[in-house]
Amino acid sequence: MTRLQTVVRWAGPILWLTLALPPVRHALESTLTLQMLVQIPLLALVGWWLRPFLPDRAVKVLNAWNRGGISGLLLASFAAMIWMLPRTMDSALNVPWVELAKFTSVPVLLGLPLAVSWPRAGFVVRGVFLVEATATAFRLGWLYLVSPQRLCSNYLLGDQQLAGNALLAIGAAMSLLLAWKLMWGHVDVDGSHRRSHA
Amino acid sequence: MASLTMYPDDERLAGGERIAFNLYIVTAVALFVLMMLLGLTMRMTQAKWLTVQSPLFYQLLSMHGAGMVGTMALVTTAVMWFFLRKYVQLHLWAFVANYVLFMLGALCIIASIFVGRYGALWTFLYPLPVRGFGLWTSNTSALFMVGYLLIGVGSLLFYLDAAAGIIKVHGNLGRALGLQWLFGGKIDPDHPKAVVASTQVIISNSLGILAGAVVLVMSLVNIFFPTVVLNALLAKNLIYWFGHQYINATIYMGVIAVYELLPRYTGKPYPISRPFLWSWAASTLFVIVVYPHHLLMDFAQPRWLAVIGQMVSWGAGFPVFLVTVFGALTNLHRSGIRWTMPSRLLILSMFGWAAGIVPAILDGTIRNNLVMHNTQWVPGHFHFYLLLGVLAMAMALMYHVIGSRVSAPPNSSADKLGFPLYLAGGLIFTYAFLDAGRLSVPRRMAEHLDSWTFTDKVGSIGAILVVLAMLYFAIRISAGLLKQPSAGAAGVSTADAAG
Numbered sequence: 001m002t003r004l005q006t007v008v009r010w011a012g013p014i015l016w017l018t019l020a021l022p023p024v025r026h027a028l029e030s031t032l033t034l035q036m037l038v039q040i041p042l043l044a045l046v047g048w049w050l051r052p053f054l055p056d057r058a059v060k061v062l063n064a065w066n067r068g069g070i071s072g073l074l075l076a077s078f079a080a081m082i083w084m085l086p087r088t089m090d091s092a093l094n095v096p097w098v099e100l101a102k103f104t105s106v107p108v109l110l111g112l113p114l115a116v117s118w119p120r121a122g123f124v125v126r127g128v129f130l131v132e133a134t135a136t137a138f139r140l141g142w143l144y145l146v147s148p149q150r151l152c153s154n155y156l157l158g159d160q161q162l163a164g165n166a167l168l169a170i171g172a173a174m175s176l177l178l179a180w181k182l183m184w185g186h187v188d189v190d191g192s193h194r195r196s197h198a
Numbered sequence: 199m200a201s202l203t204m205y206p207d208d209e210r211l212a213g214g215e216r217i218a219f220n221l222y223i224v225t226a227v228a229l230f231v232l233m234m235l236l237g238l239t240m241r242m243t244q245a246k247w248l249t250v251q252s253p254l255f256y257q258l259l260s261m262h263g264a265g266m267v268g269t270m271a272l273v274t275t276a277v278m279w280f281f282l283r284k285y286v287q288l289h290l291w292a293f294v295a296n297y298v299l300f301m302l303g304a305l306c307i308i309a310s311i312f313v314g315r316y317g318a319l320w321t322f323l324y325p326l327p328v329r330g331f332g333l334w335t336s337n338t339s340a341l342f343m344v345g346y347l348l349i350g351v352g353s354l355l356f357y358l359d360a361a362a363g364i365i366k367v368h369g370n371l372g373r374a375l376g377l378q379w380l381f382g383g384k385i386d387p388d389h390p391k392a393v394v395a396s397t398q399v400i401i402s403n404s405l406g407i408l409a410g411a412v413v414l415v416m417s418l419v420n421i422f423f424p425t426v427v428l429n430a431l432l433a434k435n436l437i438y439w440f441g442h443q444y445i446n447a448t449i450y451m452g453v454i455a456v457y458e459l460l461p462r463y464t465g466k467p468y469p470i471s472r473p474f475l476w477s478w479a480a481s482t483l484f485v486i487v488v489y490p491h492h493l494l495m496d497f498a499q500p501r502w503l504a505v506i507g508q509m510v511s512w513g514a515g516f517p518v519f520l521v522t523v524f525g526a527l528t529n530l531h532r533s534g535i536r537w538t539m540p541s542r543l544l545i546l547s548m549f550g551w552a553a554g555i556v557p558a559i560l561d562g563t564i565r566n567n568l569v570m571h572n573t574q575w576v577p578g579h580f581h582f583y584l585l586l587g588v589l590a591m592a593m594a595l596m597y598h599v600i601g602s603r604v605s606a607p608p609n610s611s612a613d614k615l616g617f618p619l620y621l622a623g624g625l626i627f628t629y630a631f632l633d634a635g636r637l638s639v640p641r642r643m644a645e646h647l648d649s650w651t652f653t654d655k656v657g658s659i660g661a662i663l664v665v666l667a668m669l670y671f672a673i674r675i676s677a678g679l680l681k682q683p684s685a686g687a688a689g690v691s692t693a694d695a696a697g
């Protein structure tokens with residue numbers, strides 16, 4: 001293994017430790033937008049990068065339960081759903097075990113299942129997941145924008161509004177990106193299908 | 199180029215495909231008859247020939263609207279599937295999943311209307327579903343919306359599978375639409391029109407379904423957490439963005455039957471051309487942004503959106519319709535076409551689409567909309583192109599398929615009677631609506647003033663004729679489809695069939 005490969009292999013744990021460092025943690029939890037749209041996605045990325053640590057045997061067993069990547073993507077969606085709620089993000093700041101739950105469940109139940117399942121998912125499964133993710137960004141953005149009260153005790157209403165606008169922008173960007181890729185890009189429909197049968 | 203062989207082998211339906219196709223069609227024709235009976239009940243109530251209490255009228259209107267739009271989508275999906283599967287690989291599971299989810303969604307909708315008494319119409323415009331004034335509860339509306347979500351997921355699965363098949367063959371959706379040939383280059387004469395039309399539908403309807411998925415879930419959130427108040431104008435924009443594309447897509451799926459079948463009945467090739475590709479490219483873009491014409495009278499709507507609505511209304515409908523109707527007429531001219539049921543229905547569909555789109559475009563003009571908005575002019579124009587246009591396209595395929603079972607296009611004496619009955623009834627029914635619109639009779643009213651009932655009565659008579667004809671078609675088509683194909687039924691050439 002080259003040095004670069006070693007670094008890449010350890011990128012997940014390194015990123016996890018960095019995110020757990022108190023100054024980084026405090027900075028990323030200082031606003032709702034940063035926690036939701038930067039910290040949690042980065043924790044999911046940690047999980048994605050943990051994929052090489054899964055032993056082959058475990059992957060085989062998991063694959064038997066993960067036809068077309070559907071179970072894994074569902075698990076990731078449920079985990080994401082929980083960490084989208086203002087209440088859980090708020091509690092993470094006040095209750096240490098909730099914070100711990102975030103730092104473990106987002107990588108293990110969101111990022112890792114995504115990494116295991118995405119390559120197995122065919123075009124249709126990926127499509128449904130991406131459409132639903134885009135719709136969720138719009139819905140959540142709308143919800144944050146119209147919520148009449150402050151949803152978190154730690155964050156202000158203005159922050160909530162910012163998160164709402166950012167989510168709408170993310171939804172729009174995802175739609176444009178998907179549309180562009182499907183219209184003019186190169187989509188390997190067969191590749192994903194082949195892998196899903198591998 | 200579409201085949202000139204009347205019943206080519208690659209269209210033969212066997213095994214699971216045949217069962218699935220029959221399920222789609224038999225369900226659809228049965229639903230059409232039932233929904234038409236509800237429509238007739240409403241029209242006769244407006245004419246004061248029947249007495250239906252107003253709350254029940256709005257339940258019937260909700261069922262008729264949602265049921266007809268859904269059934270039209272179901273049947274035209276079958277048209278798209280039937281032809282597209284020849285050119286790209288489609289998986290039967292996706293076609294069947296769409297059917298199953300549609301039926302589950304339909305059950306939710308039927309239960310919410312007839313058990314829960316939902317009456318907030320197919321457009322579920324916020325906040326009506328949560329303001330039932332004791333007639334229906336919010337939970338009932340939630341069930342209605344869950345029904346829509348199930349139907350939407352089914353359509354999405356089908357479109358994604360179709361998109362995968364198309365991309366596998368053509369690389370991406372842009373190439374499938376033929377964008378590479380817009381400004382030059384030699385157009386591949388074998389590039390299927392069915393692929394072009396299907397691609398347009400996949401693009402526009404997926405976006406519509408995305409908007410629907412957002413607004414439906416937000417409406418559900420509002421039902422269960424009433425403190426989350428929605429912006430009614432935004433909700434209306436999204437609902438019409440979704441609703442308009444969903445019903446519009448039925449025309450674009452249905453017209454594939456014309457592209458594929460017409461040349462077989464005229465015996466003349468129907469080549470693909472640059473104007474054809476241009477028109478579909480333009481309509482792909484326009485159909486996405488045309489919906490504001492439904493909100494021309496919403497004073498809070500930004501003015502620029504209304505202006506887009508008007509301008510694009512003129513641009514969106516025209517290109518594909520002009521190119522298709524012109525193409526069809528050219529194909530028909532001096533062709534020596536044999537008038538059998540499929541060919542009659544194909545030509546009727548061109549007329550229904552062409553004639554129905556004119557009042558639609560008139561209404562999409564702000565000046566006219568000032569007086570036409572929410573009058574019966576609106577059901578006048580959409581019944582015109584749905585009943586005489588899209589349904590005729592779908593029935594042309596149904597008749598064609600039952601012809602393939604016996605290797606000859608159907609043309610019985612009863613068919614020869616049913617067709618003019620349907621046409622005359624359809625014209626009387628739709629013109630009565632249009633005339634009522636001219637007289638400013640409002641749409642969606644359970645009770646009509648005495649001075650409005652003349653057009654209601656004329657419309658009811660037309661509707662009775664349509665229902666009779668449709669009842670006959672439904673029985674004829676179901677019986678024809680369920681018949682075992684005769685030996686060697688496929689592969690008959692145009693010449694054989696015409697001879």
Ligand code: HEM
Binds near residue numbers: 267321589665
């Ligand atoms: C015999 C055939 C039919 C009859 C008698 C009929 C009757 C009616 C009547 C009376 C209305 C209410 C008009 C008003 O607003 O005052 C209506 C609305 C409607 N019809 Fe039909 N109809 C028929 C066929 C169809 C077909 C084939 C379709 C589409 C596939 C269709 C789709 C609709 C829709 C979408 C509405 C609007 C519902 C709303 O305003 O919420 N109808 N129809």
